[in-house]
Amino acid sequence: MHIEITRHSLHHALQHIAAGLPSRPVQPILAGIKLQADAHQLTLTCSKLTMTLKYQLPSPSEMLTVQQSGSAVVPARYLIDIVRSLPGGVISLQMAENGILHMQSGQSVYRLATMDADEFPDMSPFDDRTSILINNGDLRTIVGQVAFAASTSEARPVLTGVSMTMQEDGRSLKLLATDGIRLAALTTSIDAENFGNPLPSIVIEAKHLNDYSKMLTDAASSTQISFGDHDIRFQTNGFIMQASLIPGQFPSTDKLLQPAFGTEIKLDTASFGEAVGRVSLLAGDSRVIGMRITEEGAELFATSPDIGDVTEAVALVGRTGEAITVYFNGKYMKEIVNAIDSEQLCMRLTGRERPIIIETTHGQDTYYILTPIRSAH
Numbered sequence: 001m002h003i004e005i006t007r008h009s010l011h012h013a014l015q016h017i018a019a020g021l022p023s024r025p026v027q028p029i030l031a032g033i034k035l036q037a038d039a040h041q042l043t044l045t046c047s048k049l050t051m052t053l054k055y056q057l058p059s060p061s062e063m064l065t066v067q068q069s070g071s072a073v074v075p076a077r078y079l080i081d082i083v084r085s086l087p088g089g090v091i092s093l094q095m096a097e098n099g100i101l102h103m104q105s106g107q108s109v110y111r112l113a114t115m116d117a118d119e120f121p122d123m124s125p126f127d128d129r130t131s132i133l134i135n136n137g138d139l140r141t142i143v144g145q146v147a148f149a150a151s152t153s154e155a156r157p158v159l160t161g162v163s164m165t166m167q168e169d170g171r172s173l174k175l176l177a178t179d180g181i182r183l184a185a186l187t188t189s190i191d192a193e194n195f196g197n198p199l200p201s202i203v204i205e206a207k208h209l210n211d212y213s214k215m216l217t218d219a220a221s222s223t224q225i226s227f228g229d230h231d232i233r234f235q236t237n238g239f240i241m242q243a244s245l246i247p248g249q250f251p252s253t254d255k256l257l258q259p260a261f262g263t264e265i266k267l268d269t270a271s272f273g274e275a276v277g278r279v280s281l282l283a284g285d286s287r288v289i290g291m292r293i294t295e296e297g298a299e300l301f302a303t304s305p306d307i308g309d310v311t312e313a314v315a316l317v318g319r320t321g322e323a324i325t326v327y328f329n330g331k332y333m334k335e336i337v338n339a340i341d342s343e344q345l346c347m348r349l350t351g352r353e354r355p356i357i358i359e360t361t362h363g364q365d366t367y368y369i370l371t372p373i374r375s376a377h
Contacts, residue, residue, distance in 0.1 A: 001070025002094040003037050007105065009063040010091055011083050013044050013055040016239050019211035020046030020053035021076050027121075032073035033080075034120045035093070037066045041238075045120070046076065051208050052123050056238035070095055071117035082110055123242045126233055130166075131226045132173070132190050136236060137219030142175060143209050145339045145366060146186050150206035151179035158248035161203035176253060177206060182332050183253060183369040184339065203246040204232050212241045256355055256369050261348040263293060263321035266361075267314065269345050273337035275300055275312050280330035282310045288373050289330040293349075294323045302330070317344055326352055327373040336368045 017033070025031045026049065034045040042057045042064055059066045072095055082103065083091070091105045095114070103110040143162075151159035163176040167187065174187045212234050216223070223236040233242045279289050284304040291314075292299050298316055303309040326349060337345070342360040349356055358368040 001035065001037050001072060002066075002068035002092075003035075003042060003059075004065045004067065004090050004092050005042065005057070006063045007083065007086050007088050007091050009057060013057060014080050014083060016055045016215045017044055017046040017053040018076075018080060019214075020048060020051060020241075022048035029073055029115050029119050030121075031076060032115050032120070033076045034071065034073050034117055036071045036117070038069045039066060042066060045122075047121055049121065051205070051211075051241065051243040052121075053211075054123070054240040056240070058238070068094075072099075072101055073115040073117050073120050074101055074112055078112060123240075124231060126226070126231055126242065127228045128226045128233075129228055131224055133222050133224055134188075134190065135219070136216040136221050136223055138188065139223050140213045140216045140219070141341070142186050142188055143213040145341065146175045146177045146184040147206040147209050147213075148177075148335055148339060149179060149182050149184035149368070150177040153179075156180075158203055158246055158250055160205055160207070161246040161250075162206050162209055163201060163203050163250040165201040176250065178251070178253070178369075181329070181371045182336065183256065184336070185253065185368070186366045188365075201250065202227060202232065203248065203250055204243055205246060208241065208243045215239060253369075257357065257367070261321065261350045261357070263324050263349045264319070265293060265298060265316050265347050266318040267345055267347065268317060269337060269340050269343055272314060272345070273334060275314050276330055276334045276337060279310050279312055280334065282308060283330050287329050287331045288327050289333075290325060290327045292325045293319070321349075324349055324352065326356065328356060328370055329373065332370055336370060339368070340366075 022030055030047060036043040041059055043054055045052065045054045057064050086105045086108065089105055091103065094102045096102060099114050101112045101114050103112060147162050150162060154160065159179055165174045167174055172187050172189050174185065176185050218237060221236055223234050226233040231242055231244055233240065279300040279302050280287065282304045283289050283302040289300055289302040292301065298314045299311055300314055301309065301311040336358055340360050342362055344361045346359045346361065347356060353372060353374055356370045356372055358370065360366045
């Protein structure tokens with residue numbers, strides 16, 4: 001293998017796939033990045049078995065020339081650090097017969113031991129049952145509005161994922177995430193022509209979705225999402241992620257949305273989020289803050305033993321229903337408010353111990369549910 005590539009292009013590709021590197025590789029070869037060069041492209045691959053990331057660079061081009069085809073697995077940590085430290089210019093990568101990769105840029109010359117590329121696990125065979133196309137900008141937005149609510153605990157693996165379900169109308173996709181305390185739900189419209197076979201409800205790890213969406217810098221392009229029996233694949237502009245689906249049944253959330261409510265308030269999203277952040281400063285380790293709603297208005301409050309307390313009046317855009325006081329996790333409420341993309345939000349309460357429903361002013365296409373805390377103590 002012998003290639004010449006610009007430092008910017010190689011660094012850009014490595015940034016896209018670095019999330020595919022496992023923190024504790026179960027196999028030594030997974031600590032490496034596979035380089036595969038042929039007459040048409042250079043492919044970089046990282047894998048943690050349950051998720052694989054690939055980035056493809058076309059050749060020949062102004063940024064890449066493949067002088068000789070071949071492959072190698074290079075220690076990821078050193079390759080990433082070296083490329084990051086090099087100045088701009090062209091990097092030459094050439095494999096010697098003894099398995100040493102010669103890497104040269106300007107006056108710097110590195111010789112890196114490599115691993116056998118044949119031992120590197122490739123993406124598993126993929127049976128494309130259904131495919132849809134989503135704008136990259138829209139995908140990045142909806143992932144940010146839902147995935148944060150997924151659990152980080154492995155106690156219930158299915159809750160570490162995001163549920164994706166095609167609605168009965170065949171024109172929309174519903175995403176759900178919950179950690180058992182909070183829930184985020186969003187329904188997005190998609191052109192029916194993009195659908196193939198009916199899509200069953202599937203669950204993909206939220207972290208994988210976040211890792212992929214963060215790399216979607218070209219908001220004008222689109223991602224093709226392909227659904228298989230056991231895997232899901234995302235692809236845009238030479239950037240590919242294939243991840244294993246999480247087995248198990250995602251909990252039903254239909255009964256959480258109550259048609260009747262005792263109190264409804266409307267708030268300015270940005271102002272309310274800032275107020276929650278300020279009051280949370282004195283919430284202590286429990287992160288519990290209270291919200292008191294009366295005929296005169298609303299206020300947030302918190303107390304931290306041996307430190308002090310805080311109250312802050314909150315302006316209401318509208319209010320109906322009875323007076324009520326509820327307690328909730330300030331951090332969770334702040335994250336929900338930060339995910340809302342409308343200028344105003346609607347909050348519905350049916351009692352001190354009933355779930356708090358938070359909707360955008362766009363309607364019920366996006367909503368959040370937060371379990372209140374019974375007491376501040």
